[in-house]
Amino acid sequence: MPLRVSSATSLHCGPRACPPDDPARRLAIAGASVTWAAVNDASRPYGLRLPPDPSSGASATSGGMVATNAAGPRSVRYGSVRRWIEALEIVGADGEARTVRRREGRGKRFSLTADGRRLIADHFPKTRKNSSGYALDRFAESGDELDLIVGSEGTLGIVTAVEWRLDAIPPGLAGAALGFTDLAALAEAVPFLVSLNPSAVELLDRTLLRLIPDAPDVACLLLVEFERETAAAARGVVGDAVRGLKHQVAHVETAVDRAGLEQLWEVRRLASPALARLPLSQRSLQVVEDGCVPLEMDRLGAYVAGLRRAAERHGVPVAIFGHAGDGHVHVNALPNTTGPRWRQALEGLFADVTDLLAQLGGVPAGEHGAGRLRAGVLERFYGPQVMGLFRDLKRSYDPLSILNPGVIIPATDWAPLAALKVGEDAAAIPDDIAARLRDMERNAGWATPKPELAR
Numbered sequence: 001m002p003l004r005v006s007s008a009t010s011l012h013c014g015p016r017a018c019p020p021d022d023p024a025r026r027l028a029i030a031g032a033s034v035t036w037a038a039v040n041d042a043s044r045p046y047g048l049r050l051p052p053d054p055s056s057g058a059s060a061t062s063g064g065m066v067a068t069n070a071a072g073p074r075s076v077r078y079g080s081v082r083r084w085i086e087a088l089e090i091v092g093a094d095g096e097a098r099t100v101r102r103r104e105g106r107g108k109r110f111s112l113t114a115d116g117r118r119l120i121a122d123h124f125p126k127t128r129k130n131s132s133g134y135a136l137d138r139f140a141e142s143g144d145e146l147d148l149i150v151g152s153e154g155t156l157g158i159v160t161a162v163e164w165r166l167d168a169i170p171p172g173l174a175g176a177a178l179g180f181t182d183l184a185a186l187a188e189a190v191p192f193l194v195s196l197n198p199s200a201v202e203l204l205d206r207t208l209l210r211l212i213p214d215a216p217d218v219a220c221l222l223l224v225e226f227e228r229e230t231a232a233a234a235r236g237v238v239g240d241a242v243r244g245l246k247h248q249v250a251h252v253e254t255a256v257d258r259a260g261l262e263q264l265w266e267v268r269r270l271a272s273p274a275l276a277r278l279p280l281s282q283r284s285l286q287v288v289e290d291g292c293v294p295l296e297m298d299r300l301g302a303y304v305a306g307l308r309r310a311a312e313r314h315g316v317p318v319a320i321f322g323h324a325g326d327g328h329v330h331v332n333a334l335p336n337t338t339g340p341r342w343r344q345a346l347e348g349l350f351a352d353v354t355d356l357l358a359q360l361g362g363v364p365a366g367e368h369g370a371g372r373l374r375a376g377v378l379e380r381f382y383g384p385q386v387m388g389l390f391r392d393l394k395r396s397y398d399p400l401s402i403l404n405p406g407v408i409i410p411a412t413d414w415a416p417l418a419a420l421k422v423g424e425d426a427a428a429i430p431d432d433i434a435a436r437l438r439d440m441e442r443n444a445g446w447a448t449p450k451p452e453l454a455r
């Protein structure tokens with residue numbers, strides 16, 4: 001289904017059957033394969049946008065974003081995509097296609113008892129973001145079946161269309177890059193910046209800054225962005241941010257308009273490609289890449305310090321960056337895949353980072369989903385009884401487990417790194433496809449359709 005910015009009330013209408021476009025209702029209907037970039041390109045002429053902004057937006061599809069409850073830098077202010085979904089068209093394990101709408105109830109398949117609700121209240125981690133397992137906390141709160149489907153990673157149904165709620169693009173935009181000589185500064189700086197209602201607070205730590213030419217020589221850099229109703233208001237709050245942190249910062253650059261801000265953020269955009277271009281002796285792997293902790297009591301500082309200790313212990317360097325304002329950082333492990341025992345070292349890092357996140361009241365995935373990699377550790381975070389509710393939910397939608405088996409509900413022979421696509425144990429793929437995949441990774445060409453790899 002193509003994308004329409006529309007007033008349509010049914011997701012079943014084809015383009016001709018839809019009522020005329022009515023952006024005043026701020027709705028866009030997108031087929032599952034329509035990317036975040038395409039939703040925004042179509043919405044921009046109306047002064048509208050989909051506020052959560054995954055960095056993979058050029059390739060992230062509407063179906064994939066719903067399935068992972070995707071988020072991004074702006075989620076510190078606008079939340080994950082969950083908040084922006086009005087309705088979904090899904091096809092269930094029984095082959096039935098139907099529409100699931102916000103505020104239309106819990107559906108026929110699954111409900112919670114009073115005991116179940118208590119378990120959820122007691123055992124769900126209190127992080128600002130979470131895409132680890134089923135969002136039973138959100139379902140308990142809203143009573144909407146929609147909240148069960150969002151973030152369920154294709155394990156309860158296949159999304160075929162999405163009705164996105166859009167928001168007006170704020171006219172005023174400004175921001176700053178703030179460098180610190182000590183990671184301990186995060187304890188005060190991040191909550192202070194969050195209190196100013198920013199639209200992004202992104203962290204780049206020293207390990208990553210060193211890979212980026214001309215990046216400031218500091219222990220960590222916070223990139224902060226503010227959106228306001230006027231340019232003057234946006235500039236004003238940047239001034240408040242810089243004044244409030246003047247005793248801690250070692251490096252300050254400010255931007256008062258969109259072009260200036262884009263220049264400041266260049267360093268963030270260079271992060272993923274810089275990691276992807278590293279040699280095999282520092283192969284960038286995403287195995288502990290998505291942990292999220294509560295912001296309270298400096299748990300973000302404790303998480304970053306603990307990560308660095310674990311990395312040192314196992315001899316696996318890490319690069320740390322991401323959504324500090326949500327207590328959520330991406331951590332790329334950089335093992336020497338040409339040396340001995342790097343797999344065991346990586347397994348040790350995975351185990352220690354899982355322990356650290358559990359101790360800090362965090363979750364193993366803030367926006368990428370549990371997948372198969374993390375399915376087997378979910379019980380550490382939720383306990384066996386909530387995991388029992390997850391199994392009940394899965395059974396009630398997919399009794400034969402035909403939808404993404406092993407995702408969220410672990411397979412009986414689950415092992416975290418069993419499906420690693422790197423190293424001697426990885427499944428062999430033809431040389432030409434392997435070379436194109438590597439090129440795609442190095443050039444951040446995530447939007448390349450996979451069939452093109454075989455041409």
Ligand SMILES: Cc1cc2nc3c(=O)[nH]c(=O)nc-3n(C[C@H](O)[C@H](O)[C@H](O)COP(=O)(O)OP(=O)(O)OC[C@H]3O[C@@H](n4cnc5c(N)ncnc54)[C@H](O)[C@@H]3O)c2cc1C
Binds near residue numbers: 055072160369
């Ligand atoms: C460089 C890079 C940066 C990234 N940055 C971010 C970021 O800032 N924020 C963020 O949230 N994520 C990020 N991601 C992760 C990922 O791109 C997003 O979560 C994205 O939303 C996934 O969409 P996709 O179309 O790529 O889905 P895929 O990766 O193809 O699939 C993801 C999951 O969704 C399921 N799925 C896909 N389509 C459907 C469907 N139609 N119905 C049901 N299930 C489906 C799949 O089975 C799978 O389990 C990043 C990834 C990369 C490589």
